[in-house]
Amino acid sequence: MTTASICTIGDEILIGQIVDTNSAAIASAFGAEGIRINRIVSIGDDRDEILSTLRRELERSDIVVTTGGLGPTKDDITKGALAELTGAKGYYSDSRQLDIIYRILHSRGLDVMDINKAQASIPDTGETILNKLGTAPIMVFRIKDGTYGHPATLYAMPGVPFETLAAIPDVVADIREHTGLEAICHRNIMVYGYAESALSEKISSWEDALPEDVHLAYLPNPLTGVKLRLSIYGGNSEDDSKRLDGHVAELRKILGDAIYSEEEDTLEHALGTILRENSLTLSAAESCTGGEISHLITTVPGSSAYYLGSVTSYAVSVKEAVLGVDPDVIDRYGVVSSQVAAAMAQGARKVTGSDYSVSTTGLAGPGGGDGVNPEGTVWVGVATPTATYTKKYEYHSDRKRNIQRFASSALFFLLSRIREDLSQKK
Amino acid sequence: MTTASICTIGDEILIGQIVDTNSAAIASAFGAEGIRINRIVSIGDDRDEILSTLRRELERSDIVVTTGGLGPTKDDITKGALAELTGAKGYYSDSRQLDIIYRILHSRGLDVMDINKAQASIPDTGETILNKLGTAPIMVFRIKDGTYGHPATLYAMPGVPFETLAAIPDVVADIREHTGLEAICHRNIMVYGYAESALSEKISSWEDALPEDVHLAYLPNPLTGVKLRLSIYGGNSEDDSKRLDGHVAELRKILGDAIYSEEEDTLEHALGTILRENSLTLSAAESCTGGEISHLITTVPGSSAYYLGSVTSYAVSVKEAVLGVDPDVIDRYGVVSSQVAAAMAQGARKVTGSDYSVSTTGLAGPGGGDGVNPEGTVWVGVATPTATYTKKYEYHSDRKRNIQRFASSALFFLLSRIREDLSQKK
Numbered sequence: 001m002t003t004a005s006i007c008t009i010g011d012e013i014l015i016g017q018i019v020d021t022n023s024a025a026i027a028s029a030f031g032a033e034g035i036r037i038n039r040i041v042s043i044g045d046d047r048d049e050i051l052s053t054l055r056r057e058l059e060r061s062d063i064v065v066t067t068g069g070l071g072p073t074k075d076d077i078t079k080g081a082l083a084e085l086t087g088a089k090g091y092y093s094d095s096r097q098l099d100i101i102y103r104i105l106h107s108r109g110l111d112v113m114d115i116n117k118a119q120a121s122i123p124d125t126g127e128t129i130l131n132k133l134g135t136a137p138i139m140v141f142r143i144k145d146g147t148y149g150h151p152a153t154l155y156a157m158p159g160v161p162f163e164t165l166a167a168i169p170d171v172v173a174d175i176r177e178h179t180g181l182e183a184i185c186h187r188n189i190m191v192y193g194y195a196e197s198a199l200s201e202k203i204s205s206w207e208d209a210l211p212e213d214v215h216l217a218y219l220p221n222p223l224t225g226v227k228l229r230l231s232i233y234g235g236n237s238e239d240d241s242k243r244l245d246g247h248v249a250e251l252r253k254i255l256g257d258a259i260y261s262e263e264e265d266t267l268e269h270a271l272g273t274i275l276r277e278n279s280l281t282l283s284a285a286e287s288c289t290g291g292e293i294s295h296l297i298t299t300v301p302g303s304s305a306y307y308l309g310s311v312t313s314y315a316v317s318v319k320e321a322v323l324g325v326d327p328d329v330i331d332r333y334g335v336v337s338s339q340v341a342a343a344m345a346q347g348a349r350k351v352t353g354s355d356y357s358v359s360t361t362g363l364a365g366p367g368g369g370d371g372v373n374p375e376g377t378v379w380v381g382v383a384t385p386t387a388t389y390t391k392k393y394e395y396h397s398d399r400k401r402n403i404q405r406f407a408s409s410a411l412f413f414l415l416s417r418i419r420e421d422l423s424q425k426k
Numbered sequence: 427m428t429t430a431s432i433c434t435i436g437d438e439i440l441i442g443q444i445v446d447t448n449s450a451a452i453a454s455a456f457g458a459e460g461i462r463i464n465r466i467v468s469i470g471d472d473r474d475e476i477l478s479t480l481r482r483e484l485e486r487s488d489i490v491v492t493t494g495g496l497g498p499t500k501d502d503i504t505k506g507a508l509a510e511l512t513g514a515k516g517y518y519s520d521s522r523q524l525d526i527i528y529r530i531l532h533s534r535g536l537d538v539m540d541i542n543k544a545q546a547s548i549p550d551t552g553e554t555i556l557n558k559l560g561t562a563p564i565m566v567f568r569i570k571d572g573t574y575g576h577p578a579t580l581y582a583m584p585g586v587p588f589e590t591l592a593a594i595p596d597v598v599a600d601i602r603e604h605t606g607l608e609a610i611c612h613r614n615i616m617v618y619g620y621a622e623s624a625l626s627e628k629i630s631s632w633e634d635a636l637p638e639d640v641h642l643a644y645l646p647n648p649l650t651g652v653k654l655r656l657s658i659y660g661g662n663s664e665d666d667s668k669r670l671d672g673h674v675a676e677l678r679k680i681l682g683d684a685i686y687s688e689e690e691d692t693l694e695h696a697l698g699t700i701l702r703e704n705s706l707t708l709s710a711a712e713s714c715t716g717g718e719i720s721h722l723i724t725t726v727p728g729s730s731a732y733y734l735g736s737v738t739s740y741a742v743s744v745k746e747a748v749l750g751v752d753p754d755v756i757d758r759y760g761v762v763s764s765q766v767a768a769a770m771a772q773g774a775r776k777v778t779g780s781d782y783s784v785s786t787t788g789l790a791g792p793g794g795g796d797g798v799n800p801e802g803t804v805w806v807g808v809a810t811p812t813a814t815y816t817k818k819y820e821y822h823s824d825r826k827r828n829i830q831r832f833a834s835s836a837l838f839f840l841l842s843r844i845r846e847d848l849s850q851k852k
Contacts, residue, residue, distance in 0.1 A: 013449075013450070013453075014453060014463045014464075014465070014466065015453055015454065015457045015463065015643075015645070016449070016450040016451065016452065016453030016454030016457055016463075017450075017454070017645045017646070017647065018450065018647070019445060019446070019447050019450045020445070020449070020466075021445050023439075023442070024439070024442040024443075024444065024446070025442065026442065027439075027440060027441055028441070028442030029442070030442075031441045037440045037441065038470075039440070039468060039470075039475075039479075040439065040440065040467070040468035041465060041466070041467050041468075042449070042465060042466035042467075043465050044464075044465075049465075053465075107822075108822060133824075161827075162823055162826075162827060165824075217441075219441070219443045220443070221443065221444070283744075284738075286717075286720075289724075290720055290721055290724025290725070290729075291712075291717035291718065291719065291720025291721035291722075291723075291724060291736060291738070292717065292721045293717065294712075294716055294717025294720070294721075294738045295715075295716050295717035295718045295720075295721045295829075296717075297716070297717075298715075298717060298738075298740065298829075299716070299825070299826060299829070301791075301792055301793070301825055303716075303740070304741070307740050307741075308740055308741040308744050309737065309738045309739045309740040309744035309748070310717060310736075310738040310740075311735065311736070311737050311738075311748070312710075312717070312720045312724075312735045312736040312737075312738070313735045314724065314729070314730055314733050314734055314735040314736075315730070315733075315734040315778070317778070317779065318709075318735035318778050321777065321778070321779070322735070322737070322748065322777055322778070351744075351747065351748055352743070352744050352748070353743065353747070365727075366727055367727070396533075396534060397588055398559075398588040398591075399725070400588075400725060401587075403724075
């Protein structure tokens with residue numbers, strides 16, 4: 001199995017100023033290719049520390065990826081360390097990256113200074129993969145057997161997250177071309193509504209019956225549910241693909257609608273696809289989720305094709321004035337109730353003219369319950385062209401995570417109701 | 427200077443399933459105490475790897491903090507490794523943590539099983555700090571000079587982020603009590619609207635004039651601006667405190683309103699405080715930010731005291747129907763315009779009855795500009811009891827980060843306008 005280490009370089013992570021999202025993105029992409037990550041290390045902008053850490057990781061792993069340390073004011077440290085590590089005799093300038101540097105800076109109305117041009121300068125032991133979104137190219141150093149006891153490849157990537165994210169597929173393609181990765185046949189199955197342990201129990205007989213060469217991984221995430229990844233390493237024949245389809249079909253018999261996607265990794269993307277494909281429109285009425293549902297829906301590029309908008313009715317007066325919720329219903333049942341969730345969803349549907357609408361009303365905390373509902377309770381409502389549905393969920397976390405779980409529960413409940421409607425039409 | 431290493435234990439981070447937010451939180455809290463982080467390492471659930479990594483980090487740092495690996499099904503590996511590392515002869519049960527375990531599980535309607543009780547079981551070489559929000563206590567191992575050449579302390583914390591976050595102050599207090607941290611006098615000054623380099627240029631003469639014992643750190647963050655941290659190490663006298671106040675007063679003369687807080691770290695918290703203290707209410711009208719502004723405002727506990735709600739008018743029809751934006755204004759000036767931003771803010775103020783309202787209309791991308799405005803443009807509007815203001819901002823990032831920057835720019839512009847109004851009333 002091909003192995004890798006990830007090293008982030010830069011004081012920003014060590015002082016807690018930024019959260020390292022790059023490593024998770026790289027680890028996840030590598031995992032999908034069957035590359036095992038040995039360790040992730042964050043170190044500061046220090047030449048000796050960079051050299052000793054990279055040597056140690058190159059000894060233990062086939063691939064080492066660094067991120068960061070390549071900014072215009074900092075690249076002397078990391079780039080110089082990489083030149084020393086690989087025994088470079090000099091530098092050359094990559095003209096294609098230089099073109100990108102000119103284009104990016106000019107588009108922002110900035111002059112190209114020497115420190116900017118220097119970003120296209122590469123140790124002569126290295127090759128480049130272009131960074132289309134930023135100024136620092138990805139540097140690739142291919143190190144022969146002799147040095148670390150095995151052939152090793154070092155990829156030096158920029159630290160800016162959207163540049164790193166965009167370059168990962170190119171790095172993976174380079175690995176596939178040069179390192180001879182094992183072929184791999186995959187299926188990702190997104191499951192919502194089960195804790196990992198409960199899911200494992202539910203599908204244990206199916207799991208036990210899987211052939212030995214079919215590997216199953218559980219990848220739980222509080223916002224998107226559990227991703228089940230089925231893999232056949234070394235398998236890429238049509239036959240392997242059909243075998244995996246067969247196992248997924250068996251799994252669907254057990255889990256039913258809890259499987260919400262095999263193509264997309266998030267509820268909001270799966271929801272977007274089904275709405276777009278069926279020319280349906282959506283709106284939202286939020287209370288305790290405070291805008292998070294709307295935010296998630298609109299993170300999907302192209303969401304304006306199906307999403308009309310939302311009302312966040314944090315105050316009761318807004319529930320009444322904008323969404324038209326009957327004050328008597330609030331008085332009689334309380335704000336956190338099935339009835340108010342239903343009225344909010346109906347109100348948003350009416351006021352925006354959407355086909356579907358989803359609503360939330362609950363208690364994210366802190367401050368405890370309302371006497372009837374404990375903190376962590378949410379009622380979700382879904383108004384459809386023909387009916388209104390509500391469902392209660394309960395969580396036990398802090399305010400921030402309760403809000404996130406309320407939002408993902410609402411998206412899942414909505415998605416299930418839309419699927420149900422579509423299946424009845426067929 | 428006291429130094430520390432952070433080790434996260436668990437396969438979840440290595441396979442990219444979760445982003446490591448705990449390390450940033452710990453590093454940030456330690457940094458505020460003058461503790462320098464040497465490195466952050468993520469390793470898998472592997473006994474040998476845990477032992478060799480902890481030994482190496484205990485050699486180089488005064489303090490090592492581990493997170494994760496203490497769940498009910500996994501604690502045998504990490505806890506066993508810690509027992510072996512510290513030469514424990516057996517385990518004891520911490521009765522106070524056991525009480526918490528019973529309370530938490532019972533409150534969720536769950537039975538306490540043996541694997542749950544085992545979480546209160548501690549190697550006899552260790553002490554505990556209670557985990558009030560979770561089942562696994564924080565374990566503390568104080569290791570004398572002989573083993574690593576210096577006294578070292580190992581803290582084993584849980585991996586669940588809200589439990590870790592809540593326990594950090596207790597760990598810091600323990601370090602302060604036992605390790606003899608240097609006293610430290612701090613001021614945090616939050617500045618919005620400057621890139622780090624531009625800010626550095628703007629305040630260079632002030633910075634150059636700082637006495638040698640006053641240290642300045644720049645902590646930039648795209649969402650909250652640049653945090654300037656002024657510190658006097660070893661200083662905690664009233665005189666030191668007054669000196670720092672003097673330097674901050676000088677800085678205010680240069681930066682003016684760009685300084686938005688000395689107490690709070692985020693725009694939404696600073697905004698919440700000023701609204702609450704002045705009994706003002708707020709609403710929002712979002713387009714391209716899609717709910718993110720409302721989400722940020724409502725992450726603040728107690729925001730229901732001042733926040734009434736919002737309308738996310740993703741579709742033009744919702745801008746017209748719910749917010750009452752004149753279709754002629756949209757036709758004449760385009761959706762992304764000062765005029766529409768103003769009308770949206772006024773509409774939200776009217777429909778919710780709030781004192782203030784903030785609006786956004788722009789192009790988060792992808793897909794390029796609209797012929798007039800490039801992708802990354804946002805118009806922000808603020809409607810006040812007496813007037814309406816608008817301002818244009820431009821960013822160059824991907825969809826997700828553009829949305830975040832649009833939202834933080836809107837919050838800052840709103841905060842500035844409220845401050846301006848309040849200062850004129852005085």
